[in-house]
Amino acid sequence: MKQKKKKKTKEEKTQKTIAGDLGSFSDRDCPFHGKLKIRGRVFEGKVEKKFPRRVVIEFERMIYVRKYERYAKEKTRIHARLPDCMKEEVNVGDIIKVQECRPLSKIIHFVVIKKIKGGEGK
Numbered sequence: 001m002k003q004k005k006k007k008k009t010k011e012e013k014t015q016k017t018i019a020g021d022l023g024s025f026s027d028r029d030c031p032f033h034g035k036l037k038i039r040g041r042v043f044e045g046k047v048e049k050k051f052p053r054r055v056v057i058e059f060e061r062m063i064y065v066r067k068y069e070r071y072a073k074e075k076t077r078i079h080a081r082l083p084d085c086m087k088e089e090v091n092v093g094d095i096i097k098v099q100e101c102r103p104l105s106k107i108i109h110f111v112v113i114k115k116i117k118g119g120e121g122k
């Protein structure tokens with residue numbers, strides 16, 4: 001197992017070098033390898049959609065409805081930047097952690113920082 005892990009990191013490193021040759025653009029928005037600073041709010045949620053550089057996560061929160069003096073469930077969706085180093089790790093159905101960062105686009109101001117649980121009990 002340990003040997004396998006080592007191999008993986010080596011592969012990742014080579015990939016990064018290639019990306020670097022292409023102008024070091026692809027990994028710039030990574031909180032661990034790039035220059036992206038993370039701060040602010042942290043959320044956990046389920047991956048609903050996956051795009052080449054972005055994921056959509058969804059989670060439920062309780063809001064108080066004054067009229068009925070009760071709580072109601074409300075779903076929140078967040079678009080988060082998916083760093084290249086986590087591209088293969090994160091898939092639809094996974095539980096992941098995202099943290100706030102500077103606005104990367106009109107809808108993205110969060111970045112994936114950790115995978116908590118795989119989709120099919122992994």
Ligand SMILES: [Zn+2]
Nearest residue numbers: 030033083085
């Ligand atoms: Zn990275």
